[in-house]
Amino acid sequence: MGEIIVVTSGKGGVGKTTTTANIGTALASEGLRIILIDTDIGLRNLDVVMGLENRIVYDIVDVTNGNCRLKQALIKDKRFENLYLLPAAQTKDKSAVSPEEMEDLCRELKEDYDYIIIDCPAGIEQGFYNAIAGADQAIVVTTPEVSAVRDADRIIGLLESSDLRNPKLIINRFRPRMVRQGDMMDIEDIVDILAVDLLGVVQEDDRIIVSTNRGEPAVMNLISPAGEAYRRIARRIRGEEVPLMNLEESYGIMNRLRRFMGLC
Amino acid sequence: MLTDAGEELIMLLEYINRVLGKAASSSRIHARERLRLVLVHDRAKMSPYFMNQLKEDLNNVIARYMVIDFDKFEIVLDQSDKVVELKTSVPIKKIRRDYMDRIKRSS
Numbered sequence: 001m002g003e004i005i006v007v008t009s010g011k012g013g014v015g016k017t018t019t020t021a022n023i024g025t026a027l028a029s030e031g032l033r034i035i036l037i038d039t040d041i042g043l044r045n046l047d048v049v050m051g052l053e054n055r056i057v058y059d060i061v062d063v064t065n066g067n068c069r070l071k072q073a074l075i076k077d078k079r080f081e082n083l084y085l086l087p088a089a090q091t092k093d094k095s096a097v098s099p100e101e102m103e104d105l106c107r108e109l110k111e112d113y114d115y116i117i118i119d120c121p122a123g124i125e126q127g128f129y130n131a132i133a134g135a136d137q138a139i140v141v142t143t144p145e146v147s148a149v150r151d152a153d154r155i156i157g158l159l160e161s162s163d164l165r166n167p168k169l170i171i172n173r174f175r176p177r178m179v180r181q182g183d184m185m186d187i188e189d190i191v192d193i194l195a196v197d198l199l200g201v202v203q204e205d206d207r208i209i210v211s212t213n214r215g216e217p218a219v220m221n222l223i224s225p226a227g228e229a230y231r232r233i234a235r236r237i238r239g240e241e242v243p244l245m246n247l248e249e250s251y252g253i254m255n256r257l258r259r260f261m262g263l264c
Numbered sequence: 265m266l267t268d269a270g271e272e273l274i275m276l277l278e279y280i281n282r283v284l285g286k287a288a289s290s291s292r293i294h295a296r297e298r299l300r301l302v303l304v305h306d307r308a309k310m311s312p313y314f315m316n317q318l319k320e321d322l323n324n325v326i327a328r329y330m331v332i333d334f335d336k337f338e339i340v341l342d343q344s345d346k347v348v349e350l351k352t353s354v355p356i357k358k359i360r361r362d363y364m365d366r367i368k369r370s371s
Contacts, residue, residue, distance in 0.1 A: 146299045153303050181279075182290025189296045193303065 002033075002110040005117050005237070006135035008159070008167075010151030012122030014143045015172040018208060018218075020119040021049045022227070023139075025217040026234035028083035032114040035074070037086045037105075039131040040121040041096055044088035051078060051215020052085055061089035064101040070108060079220065084113075095126055099133035106134025115237070124158060132159065138167040139199060144174055144185045153194055168199035170233065175204045176247040187244075200233035202226050203247055304348045305341070315339060322352070331357040 007020045020036055028034045038046035041061065047053040058073035063086070070086075077083035089096060109116050120131035132138065138159050142152040152169070159167050171190055178184035191198050205226035211218040218227035219234075225245070232242045307314075319339050326332055333355040342351045 144295075146295050146302070149299055150302055150306065154306060157307070179292070182292045185292055185295050185299075189292070193296075193299060 002113045003115055004106050004110065004134055004136045005115060005139060006120050006132050006137075006164075007117060007139045007141060008120040008128065008132065008155055009122065009141040009148070010124065010155040011142075011148045014141050014148050015202070016122070016141050017045050017049050017119050018212065019139070019141050019170060019172065019202075019230070020046060020117050021217045022219045022230035023234050023237065024083060024115070024117045025050075025077075025080070026219040026231045027115055027117075027237065028077065028080040029219065030234070030238075031082065032238075033082045033112065034080075035084045035086060035109050035113045035116045037116065037118045038088040039097070039102070039118055039127065041088045041127065042090065042093050043121065044090050046119050047075075047085060047087045048215060049212055050085055050217065052087075053215075056087050059087045059089040060105075061092050061096045063105065064097050070105070097130050099130050102130050102133040104134075124154065128155075128158070129162070132162060132164060135164060138164045139170060140167045140194075140196070141170045141172050142190065142194075143172050144179075144190060149185070149190055149193065156194060156196060167196055169194060169196045170199050171201045173204045174201050174247065199236055200229055201244055201247065202229040202233075203245075301348060326354065328360075329363045330359045333357055 007016050007023070009016050017038075017040075024034050024036045036046060036050070037060065038044050039060070040046075044059075047056060052075050055075050058068040060073065062068045063070050063073045074084040074086055077085065106116060118131050118135060121127040140152050140155055140159070142148045156167055159165075169191065171187060174187070175184055179186050187198070187201055203225050205218065205224055207221055207224040208218050208226050211221060211224070211227075217230075218224045219230045221227045229245055232245065235242045319337060322339070323332065323334060323337065336353075336355045338353040340351050342349045
């Protein structure tokens with residue numbers, strides 16, 4: 001029986017889609033059977049981040065409307081044959097899928113896959129409730145800014161009142177140098193305020209933009225610090241105890257070089 | 265649009281300012297405090313249930329000492345610039361003569 005994880009944030013632009021793509025790819029690289037579902041109907045993006053936009057024939061609304069079978073809408077990843085994407089519809093709106101339809105869909109997928117990872121739309125409207133309807137657990141993504149953390153707090157409240165207890169937090173776009181200078185909230189500031197478990201910290205990394213440009217998730221890049229952070233997050237999701245990355249060192253040129261040459 | 269060199273220069277100037285004590289204290293502290301304050305409001309506003317629960321709990325404590333007019337018992341979160349305060353107005357009907365005994369018994 002698989003596990004259904006919804007990736008959410010409240011605020012837009014904090015990295016939900018990037019997080020979904022990278023965690024999914026990292027888990028698939030360990031041989032697990034993975035499905036990624038884009039529920040941002042009308043504003044689909046997970047296909048582009050995964051580099052699969054040219055392969056879409058059917059989408060999630062075609063499945064729920066009965067225009068095609070679920071298996072027909074699943075798009076196989078370029079890199080891993082055990083990784084699939086169920087894309088969002090681009091032409092419909094967010095009410096095109098109901099919470100009950102999502103639950104049915106999740107139940108069906110659970111039989112054949114180890115993890116089903118759902119990319120939630122921004123906001124707290126119906127699209128949010130649809131995305132979380134079938135989930136077993138939730139990941140909340142935030143960045144170290146007042147606005148993003150505030151929205152994360154709101155989302156945590158809504159998740160808990162929808163019976164998704166103990167959501168796990170990912171702090172994205174973390175910049176150790178700014179923290180050192182006293183100009184960015186530190187990890188413990190955010191974890192204290194939100195009072196949730198930390199799943200991981202992903203530092204700001206220019207390679208994320210490069211990887212999105214290419215449609216190749218950063219976890220495929222062995223010298224990307226963000227990629228390494230996502231690989232660790234994936235291992236934690238599987239229940240492994242993995243220490244946080246040393247955020248200071250990961251910025252050093254020598255360390256990147258060493259990692260590149262496989263020395264650490 | 266600033267060039268990279270331009271940005272580096274500005275960062276250097278900011279650093280010098282900070283060292284000389286001219287710049288305001290670190291923005292991390294500002295962010296943390298503003299966030300703390302805004303969440304006190306968000307969380308309190310999110311549930312009227314919480315305010316009612318607090319009111320009943322307070323009443324249970326106060327009742328050991330005095331009898332109050334529960335219908336006129338008011339409790340609000342009040343925001344000024346820097347702090348959020350819990351303000352209450354508790355009209356008293358009577359003070360209990362035997363409150364010493366009650367406290368001893370309950371403790």
